[in-house]
Amino acid sequence: MRRYFGRKLLIYGLTFFMAVTVNWLVPRLMPGDPVASMLARARVAQPEAQEALRVYYNNLFGFDLPWWQQYLNSWGSLFRGDFGISLWAFPTPVADLLTRAVPYSLALLVPSILLSWVVGNRLGALAARRKVLDNTVLPVSYVLTATPYLWLAALMAWGFGVVWGIFPVAGGYSFSMTPSFTWDFFADLLWHWLLPFSSLFLVALGGWAIGMRNVIIYELESDYANYMSALGAPQKLIRRYAFRNAVLPQITGLALQLGVLVAGALVTEIVFSYPGLGSLILAAIQNKDFFLLQGAFLFIVLGVLIANFIIDVVYVIVDPRTRVGMAGAAA
Amino acid sequence: MTLEVDDLRVYYRTLKGDVQALDGVSFGLRDGEILGLAGESGCGKTTLGKALIRLDGRMKHVGGSVTLDGQVLPIGEDAKMNPYRFKQVSLIPQYSMSAMNPTRKIGRMVRELLESRREKLDLDELHKRLELVELPKDVLGKYPIELSGGMKQRMVMVISTLLNPSLLIADEITSALDVSTQKAVVTTLKGFRDRGFVKSMIFITHDISLTNQLADTIMVMYAGKLAEKAPASTVVNAPKHPYTQLLISSLPEVGVRYADKRLTGIPGNPPSLLKPEPGCRFRARCPLAFEKCAEDPPPVEVEKDHVVACWKAA
Amino acid sequence: MRWEALYFAVRNTKLLVGAGIILVLLGIGVIGPFFIEKPPSEYVGMQMQPPGAEFWLGTNTFGQDLWAQFVHGLRTTFLVGALGGGIAAVIGMVVGFLAGYKGGWIDEILNMLTNIVLVLPTLAVLFILNAYIGVRSAGMQALFIGLTQWPWAARSIRAQTFSLRGRDFVDLARLSGVGSGRIIAREIAPNMSSYLLLTFILLFGGSILIASSLDFIGLGPTDAVSLGLMLQQAHQWSAMHLGLWWWFVPPGAGITLIVGALYVANVGLDEVFNPKLREL
Numbered sequence: 043m044r045r046y047f048g049r050k051l052l053i054y055g056l057t058f059f060m061a062v063t064v065n066w067l068v069p070r071l072m073p074g075d076p077v078a079s080m081l082a083r084a085r086v087a088q089p090e091a092q093e094a095l096r097v098y099y100n101n102l103f104g105f106d107l108p109w110w111q112q113y114l115n116s117w118g119s120l121f122r123g124d125f126g127i128s129l130w131a132f133p134t135p136v137a138d139l140l141t142r143a144v145p146y147s148l149a150l151l152v153p154s155i156l157l158s159w160v161v162g163n164r165l166g167a168l169a170a171r172r173k174v175l176d177n178t179v180l181p182v183s184y185v186l187t188a189t190p191y192l193w194l195a196a197l198m199a200w201g202f203g204v205v206w207g208i209f210p211v212a213g214g215y216s217f218s219m220t221p222s223f224t225w226d227f228f229a230d231l232l233w234h235w236l237l238p239f240s241s242l243f244l245v246a247l248g249g250w251a252i253g254m255r256n257v258i259i260y261e262l263e264s265d266y267a268n269y270m271s272a273l274g275a276p277q278k279l280i281r282r283y284a285f286r287n288a289v290l291p292q293i294t295g296l297a298l299q300l301g302v303l304v305a306g307a308l309v310t311e312i313v314f315s316y317p318g319l320g321s322l323i324l325a326a327i328q329n330k331d332f333f334l335l336q337g338a339f340l341f342i343v344l345g346v347l348i349a350n351f352i353i354d355v356v357y358v359i360v361d362p363r364t365r366v367g368m369a370g371a372a373a
Numbered sequence: 374m375t376l377e378v379d380d381l382r383v384y385y386r387t388l389k390g391d392v393q394a395l396d397g398v399s400f401g402l403r404d405g406e407i408l409g410l411a412g413e414s415g416c417g418k419t420t421l422g423k424a425l426i427r428l429d430g431r432m433k434h435v436g437g438s439v440t441l442d443g444q445v446l447p448i449g450e451d452a453k454m455n456p457y458r459f460k461q462v463s464l465i466p467q468y469s470m471s472a473m474n475p476t477r478k479i480g481r482m483v484r485e486l487l488e489s490r491r492e493k494l495d496l497d498e499l500h501k502r503l504e505l506v507e508l509p510k511d512v513l514g515k516y517p518i519e520l521s522g523g524m525k526q527r528m529v530m531v532i533s534t535l536l537n538p539s540l541l542i543a544d545e546i547t548s549a550l551d552v553s554t555q556k557a558v559v560t561t562l563k564g565f566r567d568r569g570f571v572k573s574m575i576f577i578t579h580d581i582s583l584t585n586q587l588a589d590t591i592m593v594m595y596a597g598k599l600a601e602k603a604p605a606s607t608v609v610n611a612p613k614h615p616y617t618q619l620l621i622s623s624l625p626e627v628g629v630r631y632a633d634k635r636l637t638g639i640p641g642n643p644p645s646l647l648k649p650e651p652g653c654r655f656r657a658r659c660p661l662a663f664e665k666c667a668e669d670p671p672p673v674e675v676e677k678d679h680v681v682a683c684w685k686a687a
Numbered sequence: 688m689r690w691e692a693l694y695f696a697v698r699n700t701k702l703l704v705g706a707g708i709i710l711v712l713l714g715i716g717v718i719g720p721f722f723i724e725k726p727p728s729e730y731v732g733m734q735m736q737p738p739g740a741e742f743w744l745g746t747n748t749f750g751q752d753l754w755a756q757f758v759h760g761l762r763t764t765f766l767v768g769a770l771g772g773g774i775a776a777v778i779g780m781v782v783g784f785l786a787g788y789k790g791g792w793i794d795e796i797l798n799m800l801t802n803i804v805l806v807l808p809t810l811a812v813l814f815i816l817n818a819y820i821g822v823r824s825a826g827m828q829a830l831f832i833g834l835t836q837w838p839w840a841a842r843s844i845r846a847q848t849f850s851l852r853g854r855d856f857v858d859l860a861r862l863s864g865v866g867s868g869r870i871i872a873r874e875i876a877p878n879m880s881s882y883l884l885l886t887f888i889l890l891f892g893g894s895i896l897i898a899s900s901l902d903f904i905g906l907g908p909t910d911a912v913s914l915g916l917m918l919q920q921a922h923q924w925s926a927m928h929l930g931l932w933w934w935f936v937p938p939g940a941g942i943t944l945i946v947g948a949l950y951v952a953n954v955g956l957d958e959v960f961n962p963k964l965r966e967l
Binding site: 054060065068185188189190203205211302304305306308323328332343 | 799802803805806807808809810811812814815816818819839892896897899900903904905906915918921922927928930932935936938939940942943944946947949950951954
């Protein structure tokens with residue numbers, strides 16, 4: 043088990059190292075003076091802000107230093123939580139913008155990922171080897187999983203928001219509200235959250251249902267299932283065992299899908315102008331605010347790595363074989 | 374008579390048509406009798422074993438009947454067969470190494486299995502039987518992966534016989550084992566019979582010499598039909614069916630383990646069972662074949678308890 | 688074997704439906720642009736026209752012909768999907784074959800690399816890369832997508848290669864002095880060709896979905912129109928609020944149809960190649 047976690051942590055460490063390195067390298071590989079071209083392309087109105095930024099970034103990049111010192115410095119500022127200052131929302135530090143946006147992104151991601159996983163697994167398990175259900179759940183699931191997140195989001199925003207006017211189509215809360223710890227504000231938050239959440243949930247649901255259906259059919263044909271059938275065990279018990287075993291590869295699948303799910307959440311946020319990381323990234327791209335973009339990138343990488351580690355821990359808790367230490371998880 | 378099988382026919386459905394894997398087999402099994410079922414792969418012995426407890430999805434019961442302890446088994450109907458499984462008919466599968474749910478502790482799995490059949494777990498009895506096969510009690514608190522291959526095999530043997538079935542089917546359970554472990558398994562099975570854990574047993578194998586150590590009676594099958602059935606010593610020492618004779622003579626000596634390859638010592642291949650031609654199915658490979666063999670040879674009891682399906686033997 | 692596969696292929700509804708949809712859309716994307724004289728970005732008519740006889744899919748707020756955009760967009764989307772999926776499949780095969788066949792430290796290193804790229808949220812990497820590159824072509828987008836999507840393919844190909852490595856016919860080839868490259872090309876790859884095809888199809892569909900996300904976020908090709916870019920423009924110019932459903936419904940439906948058809952065809956092909964999955 044120690045070996046298992048050791049290996050995982052090594053991979054996560056290397057991944058983070060690589061992400062930071064890429065982040066450091068990409069602007070330096072681009073031709074010309076990155077600060078000048080960045081400021082030229084950025085839409086910063088005030089001249090004094092321009093000048094302040096030039097000084098600040100020249101210091102930050104530290105171009106007069108040897109490259110390895112520049113590289114070490116970038117790690118130093120990273121550990122201090124210094125991601126630079128946003129050009130788009132000058133003079134707000136990037137770190138502040140990101141930490142303000144993260145709760146919104148998490149509020150969308152965590153429930154939609156967990157719920158779609160749980161419901162999708164149940165649905166897939168129900169459909170497996172049952173003709174009528176299988177013939178309805180499976181096609182619907184394939185359509186859902188082939189749907190781009192952003193398109194379903196757009197359809198729902200248009201249908202429920204514009205045509206029927208039931209739900210708000212933009213923002214994390216109404217413009218007339220100021221954030222506070224009141225029931226009214228909370229209800230308003232929930233109201234704005236429901237559509238983006240639902241569209242994320244639905245697209246992810248299809249994939250989990252298909253995955254579970256296929257794994258559980260495989261499990262129902264496995265030796266232990268055959269043995270139990272030969273001993274006259276009822277289908278209920280066999281299905282329960284099969285489900286329990288089929289959940290394990292689905293947990294691994296959850297780890298593998300995290301990147302896709304996060305990407306889905308980012309574009310969904312953009313459709314609904316939801317004030318999370320996705321909307322920040324859009325703003326960064328439209329305004330050529332590379333520091334904001336790079337900060338968001340590191341935040342996402344870090345978040346995905348942490349989530350991966352949590353999933354590893356859960357896997358060890360759920361699969362006795364990893365604890366016994368005779369076999370490792372598939373991932 | 375514990376078991377009576379009468380003209381049993383079980384076919385495999387394939388896209389090209391029905392494969393007549395088990396084509397009219399009749400035999401009986403007395404209380405306390407161990408029947409060794411031998412033959413090349415594809416001769417129908419595994420199909421017969423499955424037919425007695427659980428047909429797989431592609432198999433269909435075409436005709437004939439199976440009677441156990443005076444009750445006709447509904448072998449063609451999966452759900453109706455359930456009450457008989459485990460309690461009257463039980464199985465030690467070929468795949469003992471992977472027969473237990475990998476994510477349940479063994480004790481809990483056994484308990485849940487018994488509860489699902491509305492049986493109470495007699496823990497003392499279980500412990501006694503574990504001791505008998507030299508497994509420590511604490512295996513019940515372990516996961517299958519923590520057991521060695523031999524331990525898993527013995528555990529499955531204990532589970533399968535826990536409800537003292539009338540008929541136990543052991544399907545090729547020794548093929549993956551080394552010689553000394555095979556001997557131990559055979560001894561254990563005999564012990565189960567002697568202690569009355571099982572009333573009668575069908576031991577399916579392609580290894581005649583091993584069968585000889587365990588079985589009272591040996592039944593040889595060829596291409597979905599019975600070839601010869603007789604007391605073990607008769608089959609080994611005085612076989613009447615030409616196929617049995619070739620089978621026995623291809624063994625180096627009785628008691629020495631023979632490898633699967635030896636069977637190819639008989640030239641030719643078994644016929645396709647998709648649309649088999651009428652007549653004796655062995656005749657293409659048979660050194661003694663003559664015109665009469667174009668007709669189906671009926672199984673004839675040539676002497677007491679010795680049945681042969683061959684025109685030359687009758 | 689080949690004939691048997693064909694026998695089942697023409698009887699598999701999933702494969703036929705999936706392949707049919709793909710062929711029709713591909714046909715529109717390949718042939719369609721030849722029948723449209725004006726470039727898709729040209730202002731050709733009245734603004735915000737609903738679908739009708741003159742403009743089959745209507746026009747947008749600028750008076751651009753959406754059918755022209757859709758047809759050209761299909762072409763780009765197929766191109767990016769095939770190219771991105773193809774590049775990913777090639778990298779996945781090279782890495783998977785090498786790791787699975789060679790084993791040892793080569794396997795260790797490649798496996799580590801695979802796992803790193805696997806946990807990296809690739810879309811975020813693509814944001815950074817694409818954002819710094821100002822002018823982007825569809826080919827470059829496909830290249831980047833391919834460079835980030837190969838890991839799971841590499842992993843499953845590695846596992847398959849690993850199990851084939853121990854087979855008799857591979858041993859025989861090795862003993863007769865055949866080199867690794869030839870063994871992989873002559874003995875191993877043909878034995879999993881159906882699996883490789885299935886992998887490519889899934890990567891194809893996946894690349895289209897990723898491309899649509901990149902397009903939507905404003906990092907699409909700057910030299911072409913694609914279905915994702917149509918969605919991006921529709922969103923940017925408030926098509927939803929203006930009720931111009933014909934601007935954003937068709938391109939999204941096009942993507943869903945292509946990807947869904949690919950997945951369904953994939954399931955059908957799997958049934959054709961894998962006798963266990965065939966229903967009796």
